[in-house]
Amino acid sequence: MANEQTKVIAGIDTHADTHHVAVITDTGRHMADREFPAAGAGDQGIIDFITGFGPVLAVGVEGTGSYGAELSRVLVREGIHVVEVMRPNRQARRLQGKSDPLDAYQAAESVLAGRAATTPKSRDGAVESLRVLRAERATAMRARVAVMAQVRAILVTAPESIRAKYRAMTSPALMAALERTRPAGPVSEPLASTATVLKRLAVRYRHLHHELAQIDAELDAILAFHAPMLRDLQGVGTDVASQLLVTAGDNPERITTEAKFAALVGVAPIPASSGKTSRHRLSRAGDRQANKAIHHVVLVRMRYDSRTRAYVARRRQEGKSTKEIMRCLKRYVAREIYDQLRHPRPAPDAGTLRTTRTAKHLTLQQAADALHVWPTALSRLERGLSRDDVFHQRYETWLREH
Template identity: 30%
Template sequence: MIVIGIDPHKSSHTATAVDPATNTDLGSIRIDATLTGYKTLIAWAKAWPTRKWAIENAEGLGHHLAQWLLVLGEVVLDVPTTATARVRELSRGGRRKNDRIDAAAAACVAALQGDARPVDPEGPADVLALLDERRTNLSNSRTRLVNQLHALLRQLLVGGAPTSLTAAAATALLRGFRVRSEVERARVGLCRDLIADIRRLDSQLAANEKQMAQTLDEHGTRLREVDGIGAVTAARLIGRTGRASRFPTAAAYANYNGSAPVQIASADTDRHRLSRYGDRQLNSALYTVAVVQIRMPASAGRGYYDKKIAEGKKPAAARRALKRHLSDHVWRIMLADEKRRCRLNEADPTRAA
């Protein structure tokens, strides 16, 4: 089977066909990143009926091409940029770099090094990732508007407004206010505009959460059975994790989300420090679940936290240990859900479609 490596860019893609048996460059083509260019690429690749595609950074610049090839029934692999960099470094010419070499490096890694992984068609996890990103943007916009409203109310009212300000509370504060000047009238008008914007964002956030819950029901996950995980947190965990089986172990997933502590490089091997690596959004979601469970006296997480405290750990260290424990638990649930969906799809092929 021939491996076709792809080095993607914003406006163009370079493809190089490599024979994995001899590591021979069989040819290369450069196309525009357009539908016409994609069709040209497929026509060129028909010279090798048995083929698979190795796309460098298939989750980034190569995402659109990778998904387009999957729809055509092609086998597509994702090759990390760090892996192709190693191949270039070890190849003849030292630090040579061009698009054709990058494409060949992607093919070599896919064929020989084992660093490539299959690309999956987009599904519910991608929908949840989009909804989570949309919710983050809506929340940031709402926070900015509330801060502006706070500033105006502080200029209008003695003592300003309470910290946990809502649209209804701000409306009630303005209802008893008497305008004494044109400047105050302008401030009140701006406050009313901001309140209307906040109400609109609150409605959009509610609709966003409802759509998350519906997608989770279709996805079929048991994450919401865990204390402290609702629709919003479950959507973030699944959306940012993707396919749980791409992590070979729970430790690999913990390293990915940054909950695995880093051992201090010294003679004292029992000491660890907080990891600053990994997906910080995933880490934040696990932290939220840990804090919620600690506040629930009857939860399993609180029992685990108390156990660590009894062992002599400080509260912060015990909380980090609980976060690491939750990472393992969440990964096992998502992995079990994925295996169950695969069994259902195998039993009923029309369900997958």
């Protein structure tokens, strides 16, 4: 063992059944490595092993989002700084070979060299509950789509006596009608077996529909308690809000700048210039599910938000393509969402707008004409169904002047 003043860094290669731990000094000298079981006793053994060489500067853990999740939580509770380590470089693997001890030492060396500096998600709060609920929801959604597709496929080849009953029905009406049927006859007969299978599929569809409704209600309850103001943003609903919170994690303070958040969700502009051309393109990196969520927000705002529509019209006049405009909008949306995640602010009180307008005997149409917006957009703002802080301030100013 080294003297007590030796500072060490550990690297851990995690697996389903075992974890391999390697320890190096703060100067890079290899000290020891050992394999431990991936269980409660093994976690305590890892802590005793790495702390036995001296003060621990950091521990690089590979797979903090899978096999190393519980180990990372245990190390953090012990006051040990944990760093997320990516999979070792493939070129280095080809040159140096691969084994659990080599991977563990490479994890420690990545921390020492500064190549690994990411704080892992803590996975110990409400956001972890959102994550597991979303995982369940995703499989239920796929199963429901598969059931509907199977029903449609069976109806294509079903006897005409069955096809004729359901040919013009929409999907919800079709499933309700199939569930009410009472198939009769031996299953060896194609007509009876087809009707029986269709009824069972309709019953399965209803169960999946109810399961999804229950999951959505649980997601709503968590969001209402954990991040009630995130959904105040224009275009951010339950699905988008829950995904963005899962991406940020239970410890969003680990994302220290909004530029890092933009890179995390894949909306940071990527240079794509050459010669006399100077431009940027959409990023294809980052969390793709979070990128999809922000893409949804942009689509909603391009259709319903007056400020966004004005921005799109102006950039098109400048010669920007739709893809380039959406790239810019995604960056703006990411900045707004990051600010709301780190410093939540409630939406302005929309209830006072309608009260003030009616007290001054102004009609909705008069206000809409003066502000150059559709009456429906103004009505949604007054009822708190949409949020636009800039336009809210403009509307308040106009009401005060009249």
